[in-house]
Amino acid sequence: MTPSVAPAPAVALALVAALAVPAAAEPVVLTVTGAISAPDRGPVDPFLDAMFARFEVEFVAARGFTWSELAALPQQTLTVQFDNWPRPVTVTGPALTEVLAAAGAAPGRAVTVRALDGYAPQLSADEVASGRYVLGLTVDGAALPVGGRGPVWVVYPRPETAAGEPATDEQSTWAAFHLEVE
Ligand SMILES: Nc1nc2c(c(=O)[nH]1)N[C@H]1C(S)=C(S)[C@@H](COP(=O)(O)O)O[C@H]1N2
Ligand SMILES: [Mo]
Numbered sequence: 001m002t003p004s005v006a007p008a009p010a011v012a013l014a015l016v017a018a019l020a021v022p023a024a025a026e027p028v029v030l031t032v033t034g035a036i037s038a039p040d041r042g043p044v045d046p047f048l049d050a051m052f053a054r055f056e057v058e059f060v061a062a063r064g065f066t067w068s069e070l071a072a073l074p075q076q077t078l079t080v081q082f083d084n085w086p087r088p089v090t091v092t093g094p095a096l097t098e099v100l101a102a103a104g105a106a107p108g109r110a111v112t113v114r115a116l117d118g119y120a121p122q123l124s125a126d127e128v129a130s131g132r133y134v135l136g137l138t139v140d141g142a143a144l145p146v147g148g149r150g151p152v153w154v155v156y157p158r159p160e161t162a163a164g165e166p167a168t169d170e171q172s173t174w175a176a177f178h179l180e181v182e
Helices: 008-019 050-054 067-072 096-102 125-129
Strands: 028-034 062-066 075-080 089-094 111-115 134-136 153-155 176-181
Touching (some): 028 096, 062 096
Parallel strands (some): 028 176
Antiparallel strands (some): 028 062, 075 089
Protein backbone atom coordinates (compact mmCIF):
# COMPACT_ATOMS: atom_id res chain seq x y z
CA MET A 1 0.00 0.00 0.00
CA THR A 2 1.28 3.48 -0.84
CA PRO A 3 0.19 6.76 0.73
CA SER A 4 -1.15 7.93 -2.64
CA VAL A 5 -4.24 5.65 -2.46
CA ALA A 6 -5.43 7.08 0.85
CA PRO A 7 -7.65 9.86 -0.59
CA ALA A 8 -9.65 7.48 -2.81
CA PRO A 9 -12.35 6.50 -0.26
CA ALA A 10 -13.01 10.14 0.55
CA VAL A 11 -13.44 10.95 -3.15
CA ALA A 12 -15.83 8.04 -3.62
CA LEU A 13 -17.89 9.16 -0.64
CA ALA A 14 -18.11 12.66 -2.05
CA LEU A 15 -19.41 11.32 -5.38
CA VAL A 16 -22.08 9.20 -3.65
CA ALA A 17 -23.17 12.20 -1.62
CA ALA A 18 -23.42 14.31 -4.76
CA LEU A 19 -25.72 11.76 -6.42
CA ALA A 20 -28.06 11.55 -3.43
CA VAL A 21 -29.93 14.79 -4.14
CA PRO A 22 -33.09 14.86 -2.04
CA ALA A 23 -36.42 15.38 -3.82
CA ALA A 24 -36.96 18.54 -1.79
CA ALA A 25 -34.11 20.11 -3.76
CA GLU A 26 -36.44 20.83 -6.70
CA PRO A 27 -35.82 24.49 -7.54
CA VAL A 28 -38.23 27.35 -7.26
CA VAL A 29 -39.39 28.41 -10.75
CA LEU A 30 -41.70 31.30 -9.80
CA THR A 31 -41.24 33.86 -7.02
CA VAL A 32 -44.03 36.13 -5.78
CA THR A 33 -43.00 39.36 -4.06
CA GLY A 34 -44.60 42.60 -2.91
CA ALA A 35 -47.88 42.76 -1.01
CA ILE A 36 -48.12 39.13 0.18
CA SER A 37 -48.87 37.64 3.59
CA ALA A 38 -47.57 34.06 3.12
CA PRO A 39 -43.85 34.33 2.37
CA ASP A 40 -41.49 31.38 2.74
CA ARG A 41 -38.16 33.12 2.23
CA GLY A 42 -36.36 36.24 3.25
CA PRO A 43 -34.93 39.24 1.44
CA VAL A 44 -33.27 39.34 -1.93
CA ASP A 45 -29.64 38.28 -1.66
CA PRO A 46 -27.58 40.54 -3.96
CA PHE A 47 -25.12 37.68 -4.62
CA LEU A 48 -27.24 34.52 -4.89
CA ASP A 49 -30.36 36.21 -6.32
CA ALA A 50 -28.37 37.37 -9.32
CA MET A 51 -31.28 37.61 -11.76
CA PHE A 52 -33.34 39.70 -9.36
CA ALA A 53 -30.30 41.88 -8.73
CA ARG A 54 -29.78 42.30 -12.48
CA PHE A 55 -33.34 43.63 -12.82
CA GLU A 56 -32.99 45.73 -9.65
CA VAL A 57 -35.83 43.85 -7.97
CA GLU A 58 -35.90 44.35 -4.21
CA PHE A 59 -37.96 42.53 -1.59
CA VAL A 60 -37.81 41.76 2.11
CA ALA A 61 -39.80 38.53 1.85
CA ALA A 62 -41.14 36.36 -0.96
CA ARG A 63 -43.03 33.16 -1.73
CA GLY A 64 -41.28 30.70 -3.98
CA PHE A 65 -43.12 28.01 -5.93
CA THR A 66 -41.52 24.92 -7.42
CA TRP A 67 -42.97 23.55 -10.65
CA SER A 68 -44.56 20.71 -8.65
CA GLU A 69 -46.20 23.13 -6.23
CA LEU A 70 -47.71 25.06 -9.14
CA ALA A 71 -48.85 21.80 -10.76
CA ALA A 72 -50.50 20.70 -7.48
CA LEU A 73 -52.84 23.72 -7.48
CA PRO A 74 -56.18 23.43 -9.34
CA GLN A 75 -55.35 23.40 -13.07
CA GLN A 76 -57.00 25.34 -15.89
CA THR A 77 -56.90 24.45 -19.57
CA LEU A 78 -56.91 27.12 -22.28
CA THR A 79 -56.77 26.62 -26.02
CA VAL A 80 -55.56 29.85 -27.57
CA GLN A 81 -54.40 31.20 -30.90
CA PHE A 82 -53.32 34.66 -31.91
CA ASP A 83 -53.03 35.84 -35.51
CA ASN A 84 -49.25 35.62 -35.54
CA TRP A 85 -49.18 32.03 -34.26
CA PRO A 86 -48.80 29.07 -36.60
CA ARG A 87 -51.47 27.01 -34.81
CA PRO A 88 -53.66 26.92 -31.72
CA VAL A 89 -52.03 25.63 -28.56
CA THR A 90 -53.54 24.08 -25.46
CA VAL A 91 -51.94 25.32 -22.26
CA THR A 92 -52.52 24.02 -18.73
CA GLY A 93 -51.59 25.50 -15.38
CA PRO A 94 -53.00 27.24 -12.33
CA ALA A 95 -55.01 30.46 -12.61
CA LEU A 96 -53.00 33.56 -11.75
CA THR A 97 -55.57 34.30 -9.02
CA GLU A 98 -54.98 30.83 -7.51
CA VAL A 99 -51.23 31.39 -7.25
CA LEU A 100 -51.72 34.87 -5.82
CA ALA A 101 -54.11 33.44 -3.21
CA ALA A 102 -51.55 30.77 -2.26
CA ALA A 103 -48.99 33.53 -1.70
CA GLY A 104 -51.46 35.51 0.39
CA ALA A 105 -51.51 38.40 -2.07
CA ALA A 106 -53.46 41.48 -1.08
CA PRO A 107 -56.65 41.70 -3.17
CA GLY A 108 -57.32 44.43 -5.70
CA ARG A 109 -53.69 45.00 -6.68
CA ALA A 110 -51.96 45.33 -10.02
CA VAL A 111 -49.36 42.63 -10.72
CA THR A 112 -46.15 42.98 -12.67
CA VAL A 113 -45.13 39.81 -14.51
CA ARG A 114 -41.37 39.60 -15.09
CA ALA A 115 -39.70 37.29 -17.60
CA LEU A 116 -36.12 36.05 -17.87
CA ASP A 117 -35.44 38.40 -20.81
CA GLY A 118 -36.53 41.43 -18.75
CA TYR A 119 -39.94 41.81 -20.39
CA ALA A 120 -42.17 42.98 -17.54
CA PRO A 121 -45.72 44.06 -18.38
CA GLN A 122 -48.04 45.16 -15.59
CA LEU A 123 -51.53 43.68 -15.36
CA SER A 124 -54.03 46.12 -13.89
CA ALA A 125 -56.02 45.19 -10.79
CA ASP A 126 -59.07 44.71 -13.04
CA GLU A 127 -57.15 42.43 -15.40
CA VAL A 128 -55.90 40.34 -12.48
CA ALA A 129 -59.37 40.17 -10.92
CA SER A 130 -60.88 39.04 -14.24
CA GLY A 131 -59.51 35.58 -13.44
CA ARG A 132 -58.72 35.04 -17.12
CA TYR A 133 -54.96 34.69 -16.80
CA VAL A 134 -53.43 31.24 -16.55
CA LEU A 135 -49.85 30.50 -15.53
CA GLY A 136 -49.11 27.93 -18.20
CA LEU A 137 -46.88 25.00 -17.21
CA THR A 138 -47.52 22.70 -20.17
CA VAL A 139 -48.29 23.22 -23.84
CA ASP A 140 -49.98 20.39 -25.72
CA GLY A 141 -49.07 18.12 -22.81
CA ALA A 142 -45.34 18.91 -22.66
CA ALA A 143 -43.81 20.77 -19.72
CA LEU A 144 -42.51 24.17 -20.83
CA PRO A 145 -38.71 24.25 -20.70
CA VAL A 146 -36.44 27.10 -19.72
CA GLY A 147 -35.00 28.26 -23.02
CA GLY A 148 -38.42 27.79 -24.56
CA ARG A 149 -41.56 29.46 -23.19
CA GLY A 150 -40.94 28.14 -19.68
CA PRO A 151 -40.75 27.98 -16.82
CA VAL A 152 -44.14 29.75 -16.85
CA TRP A 153 -46.08 31.14 -19.80
CA VAL A 154 -48.78 33.61 -18.76
CA VAL A 155 -51.68 33.12 -21.20
CA TYR A 156 -55.23 34.40 -21.43
CA PRO A 157 -58.14 33.74 -23.78
CA ARG A 158 -57.97 35.65 -27.02
CA PRO A 159 -59.61 39.00 -26.33
CA GLU A 160 -61.60 40.96 -28.90
CA THR A 161 -61.85 44.71 -29.04
CA ALA A 162 -65.29 46.33 -28.91
CA ALA A 163 -65.19 46.46 -32.72
CA GLY A 164 -64.65 42.71 -32.82
CA GLU A 165 -61.06 43.01 -33.96
CA PRO A 166 -58.44 40.72 -32.49
CA ALA A 167 -56.30 42.20 -29.76
CA THR A 168 -52.58 41.51 -29.54
CA ASP A 169 -50.93 38.95 -27.31
CA GLU A 170 -48.50 41.38 -25.75
CA GLN A 171 -49.52 40.34 -22.23
CA SER A 172 -49.00 36.65 -22.92
CA THR A 173 -45.61 36.75 -21.24
CA TRP A 174 -43.43 33.70 -21.83
CA ALA A 175 -40.41 32.68 -19.70
CA ALA A 176 -41.97 34.31 -16.61
CA PHE A 177 -40.20 33.77 -13.28
CA HIS A 178 -41.47 36.60 -11.06
CA LEU A 179 -44.79 38.13 -10.01
CA GLU A 180 -44.70 41.41 -8.13
CA VAL A 181 -47.89 42.37 -6.29
CA GLU A 182 -48.00 46.15 -6.36
N1 LIG B 1 -40.78 37.11 -22.19
C1 LIG B 1 -41.38 37.80 -23.17
N2 LIG B 1 -42.69 37.61 -23.40
C2 LIG B 1 -43.29 38.33 -24.40
C3 LIG B 1 -42.58 39.28 -25.16
C4 LIG B 1 -41.19 39.45 -24.88
O1 LIG B 1 -40.46 40.26 -25.49
N3 LIG B 1 -40.63 38.68 -23.87
N4 LIG B 1 -43.22 40.03 -26.12
C5 LIG B 1 -44.69 40.11 -26.03
C6 LIG B 1 -45.27 40.64 -27.23
S1 LIG B 1 -45.28 42.33 -27.42
C7 LIG B 1 -45.81 39.82 -28.16
S2 LIG B 1 -46.61 40.45 -29.51
C8 LIG B 1 -45.73 38.36 -28.02
C9 LIG B 1 -44.92 37.82 -29.19
O2 LIG B 1 -44.60 36.48 -29.02
P1 LIG B 1 -45.60 35.30 -29.34
O3 LIG B 1 -46.76 35.88 -30.10
O4 LIG B 1 -44.82 34.33 -30.15
O5 LIG B 1 -46.03 34.74 -28.02
O6 LIG B 1 -45.12 37.91 -26.83
C10 LIG B 1 -45.30 38.73 -25.72
N5 LIG B 1 -44.62 38.12 -24.60
MO1 LIG C 1 -46.11 42.70 -29.52
